[in-house]
Amino acid sequence: MRIRGMFLLxxxxxxxxxxxxxxxxxxxxxxHMQFKEVKISPDGEHLAATSIIxxxxxxxxxxxxxxxxxxxxxxxxxxxxxxxxxxxxxxxYSVAEHVGNLEMPVSRGELFAVxxxxxxxxxxxxxRASDSGQGSTGSRIQKKQSEYASAWMLDDLRDDDxxxxxxxxxxxxxxxxxxxxxxxxxxxxxxxxxxxxxxxxATAPLANVRFLVDHNGEVRFATGRDNQQKQKVYYRKxxxxxxxxxxxxxxxGNDVWPVMFNRSGKAVYFDCxxxxxxDVDKRTFKTLWRGDDSAVDGFGETFDGQDLFAIxxxxxxxxxxxxxxxxxxxxxxxxxMQQFPGEDVQFGNSTKDGSKTxxxxxxxxxxxxxxxxxxxxxxxxxxxxxAPWIKPQTMAIMEPFxxxxxxxxxxxxxxxxxxxxxxxxxxxxxxxxHGGPHGIYDTWGYNPIVQMLxxxxxxxxxxxxxxxxxxxxxxxxxxxxxxxxxxxDDITDATQxxxxxxxxxxxxxxxxxxxxxxxxALQGAVREPDLYQCTIGYVGVYDLRLxxxxxxxxQSFSGEGYLDMALGxxxxxxxxxxxxxxxxxxxxxxxxxxxxxxxxVPPVQGESMRNAMLKRGKKVEWLYQANEGHGFYDEANxxxxxxxxxAFLDRNIGSRGKVDVGVVETSKEPAGN
Numbered sequence: 001m002r003i004r005g006m007f008l009l010x011x012x013x014x015x016x017x018x019x020x021x022x023x024x025x026x027x028x029x030x031x032h033m034q035f036k037e038v039k040i041s042p043d044g045e046h047l048a049a050t051s052i053i054x055x056x057x058x059x060x061x062x063x064x065x066x067x068x069x070x071x072x073x074x075x076x077x078x079x080x081x082x083x084x085x086x087x088x089x090x091x092x093y094s095v096a097e098h099v100g101n102l103e104m105p106v107s108r109g110e111l112f113a114v115x116x117x118x119x120x121x122x123x124x125x126x127x128r129a130s131d132s133g134q135g136s137t138g139s140r141i142q143k144k145q146s147e148y149a150s151a152w153m154l155d156d157l158r159d160d161d162x163x164x165x166x167x168x169x170x171x172x173x174x175x176x177x178x179x180x181x182x183x184x185x186x187x188x189x190x191x192x193x194x195x196x197x198x199x200x201x202a203t204a205p206l207a208n209v210r211f212l213v214d215h216n217g218e219v220r221f222a223t224g225r226d227n228q229q230k231q232k233v234y235y236r237k238x239x240x241x242x243x244x245x246x247x248x249x250x251x252x253g254n255d256v257w258p259v260m261f262n263r264s265g266k267a268v269y270f271d272c273x274x275x276x277x278x279d280v281d282k283r284t285f286k287t288l289w290r291g292d293d294s295a296v297d298g299f300g301e302t303f304d305g306q307d308l309f310a311i312x313x314x315x316x317x318x319x320x321x322x323x324x325x326x327x328x329x330x331x332x333x334x335x336x337m338q339q340f341p342g343e344d345v346q347f348g349n350s351t352k353d354g355s356k357t358x359x360x361x362x363x364x365x366x367x368x369x370x371x372x373x374x375x376x377x378x379x380x381x382x383x384x385x386x387a388p389w390i391k392p393q394t395m396a397i398m399e400p401f402x403x404x405x406x407x408x409x410x411x412x413x414x415x416x417x418x419x420x421x422x423x424x425x426x427x428x429x430x431x432x433x434h435g436g437p438h439g440i441y442d443t444w445g446y447n448p449i450v451q452m453l454x455x456x457x458x459x460x461x462x463x464x465x466x467x468x469x470x471x472x473x474x475x476x477x478x479x480x481x482x483x484x485x486x487x488x489d490d491i492t493d494a495t496q497x498x499x500x501x502x503x504x505x506x507x508x509x510x511x512x513x514x515x516x517x518x519x520x521a522l523q524g525a526v527r528e529p530d531l532y533q534c535t536i537g538y539v540g541v542y543d544l545r546l547x548x549x550x551x552x553x554x555q556s557f558s559g560e561g562y563l564d565m566a567l568g569x570x571x572x573x574x575x576x577x578x579x580x581x582x583x584x585x586x587x588x589x590x591x592x593x594x595x596x597x598x599x600x601v602p603p604v605q606g607e608s609m610r611n612a613m614l615k616r617g618k619k620v621e622w623l624y625q626a627n628e629g630h631g632f633y634d635e636a637n638x639x640x641x642x643x644x645x646x647a648f649l650d651r652n653i654g655s656r657g658k659v660d661v662g663v664v665e666t667s668k669e670p671a672g673n
Contacts, residue, residue: 024394026646029452030638033386038370040358042158043088044351046116047372049384050080057105059083059093061116070118081107084153085349086193087161089115092124092153101626102597104633109150111166113193124196125151125166144196154188155213158305158352165219166191166198167211186211188219205234205243208558212268214261215306221258221268227561231255246283255473259299263307271296273472275311275323289313289321293402293410295472297443300347302329303354303375314470315412316400317444318344332373336361336380344445362386364416365395367446390446396454397422398444403497405466405490409478412471413463413494414442415503418454427459428653429504431495431532433513433520434462437487438479438566441470452642458649461498465490481568483516483544484523484577491520492528507533508653510588512645514538514631515601518593522579522609525588534652535586536645538593539601539630542609543580545571552599580609583616591621591648593641595628621648 036050036057047062053071057079062069074080074095083093092113096105110126123129129144148171155165168187188211191198202211202219209224222234222243233247233256249255259269262277270276274290291313300310300320309327313319320337322330329347336345340361348358348370355375362368367387371380396419402412417424430453434442442462450460464470465487467479479487491511498504511524511532518540525535541547544567553559567574575581590613594606603624610620623644625637632638 023455024390024451026452026642027635027639028387028389029448029455030635030642031387031389032635033367034388035370035384035386037083038358038384039083039085039349040351040356040372041085041088041116042352044353044356045088047383048083048085048091049370050083057081057096059091059114061091061118063116072114072118072121074112077105079105081105082152084156084164086113086156086164090120090161090193091116092164092193094152100597102629103625103627103637104629104631107150109152109169111151111153111191111196113196120194122194122196124191124193125149125168125198129196151189154211155217157217160217162192162194163190164193165189165201165213165217168200185209201239205245206232209234210257212258212260215263215265220261223257225558226250227557229558229561229565231257233257260301260308263302269299269308273474288323291472293412293471294319295470295475297470298346300329300333302327303347303350303357304352305350312346314441314443315402315464328375332357332375336373339380358383362445363392364398364444364446365392365451366390394419394455395446395451398447398450400444401497403494405486405493407486407489409466409475409490411463411465411490411494413461414444415498416450416454416460416462417503418457418459425502426505427503428457428508428649429459429461429495429498429510430649431461431463431491431509431511431524433491433511433517433524434464434468435513435515435517436469437465437467437483437516437520438476439469441468443470449642453646453649456646456649458653459498459503461494461504463491463494465494480565483519483567484527488520488523488527491524492531495528495531505653506531510534510536510649510653512536512538513540515540518542518601519544519579522586522590523577525586525590526579526582529585529587532588534589534591534648536591536593536648537606537609539595539598540592540605541601542578542605544574544578546605546608547601548574550602550604580612583613583618586613586618589619589621589648589652591623591645593623594625595630595632596624596626597629600630 032052034052038049040047049060050057051060059072059080060069077098078095081094081096083091086092090113092111094107094111096107099106111124113124114121127146127148130146149168151166151168154167157164166189168189170184172184185204185207187200188202189198189200204222206224209222211219212221214220218239225231231249234243235246236243247256256270256272259271261268266280268278270278275288276285277288278285289311294313294315297314298312299308302309309324309329311321343361343363345361348360350357357373359371359373360368367390369385370383372383373380396416398414398416401415405411434440441464453460467487499506509532511521513521518537521535522537522542525532548554548563592606592610594603596603613620632641
């Protein structure tokens with residue numbers, strides 16, 4: 001024991017890292033979640049779950065009383081995309097197709113239905129509805145009509161087992177074919193879940209809306225943004241009534257949207273930068289909750305789905321504020337939070353009478369598990385783990401932090417150190433920048449990329465720079481027209497904070513991100529050439545001018561409006577803030593990762609950046625996957641991606657090696673070689 005102890009001490013003094021066990025295989029981080037969603041039937045007798053079997057997402061239906069089940073596999077190569085209980089006997093689901101060479105399946109908005117015993121499988125809606133060879137059996141209609149449109153569930157109409165409400169978006173072929181088109185106005189239709197017969201009961205007053213239905217199944221609100229990206233909220237008194245514009249951000253400067261009717265139906269919960277209750281008759285707001293430095297991150301519904309009892313908010317770990325401390329749901333939630341300290345506990349769907357509820361427990365080190373709570377027995381029953389191969393005790397802890405940006409703006413983020421090294425100083429660090437950027441934000445929870453990097457000895461820094469969601473409208477708007485400007489300064493300020501805290505070695509820092517994060521990674525190397533030793537752009541934007549003409553965003557008037565809002569219209573400033581025009585300032589080693597089927601950020605962005613760098617004699621690590629889109633999907637491709645990223649990081653900012661059962665590996669040998 002003394003010899004081994006001396007051996008390990010020498011290894012540590014020489015700068016090596018000691019690990020008692022082998023690191024988690026990269027394949028474990030690359031795997032898709034085994035179970036995606038779990039929902040209980042209205043009568044509590046069955047569970048339905050989306051799971052992966054033989055590499056495909058399927059729908060499993062489990063009889064809780066008999067402890068038996070069946071698996072529904074969609075036709076051909078399709079996979080289940082989403083599902084909804086519409087009665088205790090029937091499930092409606094949508095599928096995702098494998099289109100062309102793209103690895104990730106794509107939903108076309110088709111709807112199907114099946115009974116819990118696997119019978120009466122029907123095509124309800126979609127462009128292939130009239131295809132008699134697509135698996136429809138026992139149909140009550142002779143022929144269905146195909147529609148070139150996409151649909152998704154709006155409301156299951158809890159008191160009507162035969163019908164549901166769906167939102168339908170018809171395809172605009174001129175919009176698909178050329179730039180400058182616009183989406184057709186969406187419709188709400190009442191659909192028979194046995195036959196697929198449907199009729200329109202509402203049409204949106206503007207394009208790109210979300211509808212809100214009251215507890216009687218009537219469409220009452222339509223909320224969306226106009227071409228200038230201003231939020232508009234329309235209200236009507238009931239089905240057949242006219243739409244009325246009740247809130248207009250262009251006039252008030254406030255961005256509000258309706259969430260849910262309260263139990264009485266006389267008031268509506270609104271996200272108003274906090275939570276407000278809008279009196280339908282008086283048309284006045286009452287503020288229920290206002291966060292000092294945070295915004296709404298979600299809500300807790302009562303078991304019967306008729307009201308809200310809690311607010312979930314950021315920053316840091318998810319906080320829960322109870323609207324009604326005496327509600328039975330509040331008491332249950334508090335009890336479960338005590339049973340799972342340090343975890344995030346929330347309710348999924350419930351039975352119609354509220355006697356049984358799906359409970360989801362997850363955390364920064366835990367991808368999550370599903371439980372079944374029985375209100376009568378007060379007992380919790382474990383059901384399924386999303387990713388059973390991930391052992392939370394081997395994962396890294398995600399620590400929230402708060403700082404002030406150079407101009408005084410409050411910023412929040414997360415610092416993740418390698419497992420067991422929470423107090424270690426001067427770690428090699430990866431600044432991991434989230435995409436979006438506007439409205440998207442990093443949250444406290446399991447992230448496979450963060451955990452993958454931490455498992456190999458890297459600290460990971462994430463910051464919600466201005467423009468991110470989760471912190472209110474003003475914070476999000478502060479990022480408009482600040483791509484490469486103050487948004488980039490926020491990322492730099494967070495990086496400097498980690499250095500001053502002693503967590504990061506200032507000579508071993510790499511910046512990495514996807515989409516906008518890829519842009520920020522390269523722009524970081526431009527703006528701070530001496531701060532980052534390497535940079536990784538993953539499906540990123542490098543020419544902002546090109547972004548205004550290529551990709552799926554500028555193909556509509558609303559998309560053009562978004563880009564003008566986000567990037568501005570000063571062409572010289574846009575050019576100046578494009579990394580492709582500032583290559584001579586880059587000192588860091590660069591890695592570019594591109595998906596050949598990327599429609600959001602076309603491959604030309606990465607290809608142009610690579611070619612421009614090579615012309616200037618700059619080295620580029622290049623990873624191109626022809627069949628991937630805006631983010632890699634295939635598990636083998638993702639594992640290869642991780643291997644390539646780690647090898648690149650190790651060469652540039654140094655893997656510290658590892659010691660395992662007397663074996664010492666130095667940092668000189670790149671991982672993956």
